[in-house]
Amino acid sequence: MSIELGHFALILAFAIAVVSAVGGLALWRRGPRLAQVLGQAAILQFVLVALAFLALVQAFVVSDFSLKLAVDNSHSLKPLIFKISGVWGNHEGSLLLWILILVLFGALVAAFGRRLPADLLNLVLGTQSLLTAAFAGFALFTSNPFARLPSAPFEGTDLNPILQDVGLAIHPPLLYAGYVGFSICFSFAIAALISGRIDQAWARWVRPWTMLSWVFLTLGIAMGSYWAYYELGWGGWWFWDPVENASFMPWLAGTALLHSALVMEKRNALKIWTVFLSIITFSLSLLGTFLVRSGILTSVHTFASDPTRGLVILSILAVLIGGAFALFALRAGALRQGGLFAPVSREGALILNNLFLATAVGAILVGTLYPLLLDALTGTTISVGAPFFNLTFGALMAPLLLVLPFGPLLAWKRADLLAAAQRLVGAAALTLFLTILISALGGVSISMAPIGLLLGFWVSFGSVAEVIERSRLGRIPLRDSLRRLIGLPRSIWSTALGHLGLGLTVLGIVSVTAWESERVTTLNPGETTQLAGYSIAFDSFGTVAGPNYMAETGFFTVTAPDGGLANLEAERRIYAASGMPTTEAAIQTYGLSQLYLQLGEPIDDTHVVRIWHKPYILLIWIGALVMSGAGVLSLTDRRLRVGAPRPSARSLPEPAE
Amino acid sequence: MPSAGSKLLGPMIFWLIVIAVTAIACAALFYAAAGRMVNVTAPESGAATNHFRLLLAGIEADKAAGKIAPAEAEAARGELAREILRAQKDADRQALGDLGRAPLGIGLVAIAALAFGLYTYLGSPDLPSRPLAERADVAARSMDIETAVSRIETQLALTPDDVRGWAVIAPAYVEMGRFGDAADAYRRIMALSGPSAELRTDLAEALLLEAQGAGSDEAMDLLRAAADSDPAHARSRLYLASELTRMGEYAAAVELWQAAIDLSQGNEPWLAAARQGLTVAQNDGVDTAAQQQAEMIGAMVSGLSERLKADGGTIEEWTQLVRSYLVLGDLDSAQASYDAAVSAYPAAFDRGDLDTIALGAGLKLKEDTP
Missing domain, CATH: 1.20.120 (Four Helix Bundle (Hemerythrin (Met), subunit A))
Incomplete structure (x- = not known):
């Protein structure tokens, strides 16, 4: 019953x-x-x-x-x-x-x-x-x-x-909380368009809700990426798979929305753009749902492909998104624009951010949908793979990362670029020094590695620059500095942490891409192999029964360069009811790096073993966690503050509008 | 609702709950409309004023804490004032109406109608829940053997050393006619727990069944080993005797039948069959007992038939007669008796089971019955 x-x-x-x-x-x-x-x-x-x-x-x-x-x-x-x-x-x-x-x-x-x-x-x-x-x-x-x-x-x-896998208990609820959370911003946008006004309450509401959804979406994507990394057994953490893109596009649009909502909340500007982004972000969430649920993509996420379902979702999508954009076209003109500002200002920097992020969304959207449309219209099957995305997305992100540290240092309304640059000199010097040092020590395996390192360090150091600057570290006694640090508004902390998280993720990506090492070999129990200074001994092989599967388990002992021992178990499982095989990689963490070991099909009596050493890979997800933490921190800040226009030092204060 | 008496009660309780849930939901909505207004008077301006007061306090606090210069605070206050004026204008423009009773009533009726209509279309209110744990007793009675076996097979794929599992599945295989699988299962048990007279006989039985009466040397060896290992094991001797009889080795068979009968306590269900087997073997394969028995039954049946034809009898007696002819395979006599019975009891209502039994066996109902 x-x-x-x-x-x-x-x-x-x-x-x-x-x-x-x-x-x-x-x-x-x-x-x-x-x-x-x-x-x-x-x-x-x-x-x-x-x-x-x-x-x-x-x-x-x-x-x-x-x-x-x-x-x-x-x-x-x-x-x-x-x-x-x-x-x-x-x-x-x-x-x-x-x-x-x-x-x-x-x-x-x-x-x-x-x-x-x-x-x-x-x-x-x-x-x-x-x-x-x-x-x-x-x-x-x-x-x-x-x-x-x-x-x-x-x-x-x-x-x-x-x-x-425990990933299924965590990844979908987080991801959905992110996707669906943007529905609030969407509903607020529709409400603003129908009622024809964007009042203060609108502005106050959109940013925290965007932030909350964005935090969930960030965690959901990071969790999904880590799950794919340890479960699928390829050792990769991002595949530019259409389903991944489907979740990444709302994230990028949501990130843009987060920043434009900031402008709207603090400066009452960029209202129409924020409304537009709200609609775009949730539309991309819906598009993601459509791509995954309609069955036009085949992946681990596609549970069932049923053409009627696809058609119905497409109709819902067309009505909701089409209706929203039609409403926008009809009513946006009736909305009042907000405050004005100079090109070089915090607002200007945030617009630049939005520009790059929106373009990146566009690039990924094209790369994801173009093969589908081509297939549907002409029957030609093409594959838009990692090279396209790496190139276009990388090309768009590099300048964004380059200008990112300037943003938080600029004042609202009108700012002094030179002063901001001066405050970043220390970060720039440190970045340059570390990049050269690491490139010299680690060897440059791919030509882009130093550029990536440069950007990663630059964003990381640049984001903490403001915090250090404000604490006047080194210029006043340490205790006073600490007191100043604690007293800083949470919005400053969350900005710094959020950007630091991004920098860490970039560093992790660069490090793994440039310095990852891999070994594929056949091993028999009793044999030993070497990788990146680690000695991996294949101790024994046996069959172990799980609750609803049989596992062929390889037992390994890994000796780290510092002499530490670790016991690893890599499995190939056969599930009894479905007869389906899965691989369970053995992963051992050393600091921020990981050794990833996968047991392949046995050939006669020898076992194919794939081993990767992934230097600093954990930074990718730690960065995502830091970003989410920054979001939570920002949510605890009331932010009921009007940005004070800073009078120019050279001239008399001008009227604001 | 697991018990049988609740066949009607279950759906009734279900519908009562469903109606109650709908009524509560509608009541909640109705009272929400009737409830106290929190923001009834000029909501926007009220909320906005409060909002702006907080903003202003924030600016003052920042100024007091030295976070912004007095000039900046002044500029911020000016900006705030312009905001307040604009918000006021917006608020004046919006005169809000009130929700009448009609839309609320229509809405509530629509909700109830939509919910019940849709559920009647989509739901299955008569289907009870079937949690697996509560189905254990039902499972014992009605679980089809194939499902049970496939469950055990799944389990055994994970725990191939589970003797108990094999011991359960082996007889089930025999029952399903999968004698080869049964033989494998018994071999598995023998490998895991060691051979015994009983296990050898079980395996031999599966092998003989698989051979479909063609005999099996392996089975014979197993049966001999079982009989040798346990001088008190009757079942292996019975199988051996029966196989030897089939193969025509009557002397050896007689010996084994006798041995099995000697081992019995006198009340075993197989005793009659063993005695008959002994007689057959003693008569070099001719089943005199069966012949005698058939003659005896024939005599009894014809006795009954004559009595009923002469004196008539109850419908139960007629039914017994028809059934007896059917068992003996004498279809003509069965039809004749059936016709006589129909003549004696022309109303179908009076004939009870007879029609079912007769027509089920392929007999014809007399044409001229009304």
């Missing part, structure tokens, strides 16, 4: 969403009473979808095989955590997770938005309900997670073994 109650809860939530959407968008002028009803409706939608989701989880946990989804994706022998995460390890369940997060954000708006203007709240909740109605309707009519089987089988067919 609980499954059917969950099914009814989802349908009731859909019904409430449909009525809320119509009510909110058609009657938005009806004032605060409607806002209270819509707020209650948003909370009810969340409660009902959560109940539906719990019903699904319960059915998986107790292995109720009268639920078709459980039959297709579960197995009674699966460990509990994979029974739970298996709920969203498939098309229907992941869609329900998407909807759950969507209504969660709607409920949050209702809970925290009680002081928003009633008409704005009506429009926002109406739009949010429209999204819920669209996706819940899509789930119910084309991919119902609550489909039942009249005669329940006694065993399920198990979840794809690659997905039987």
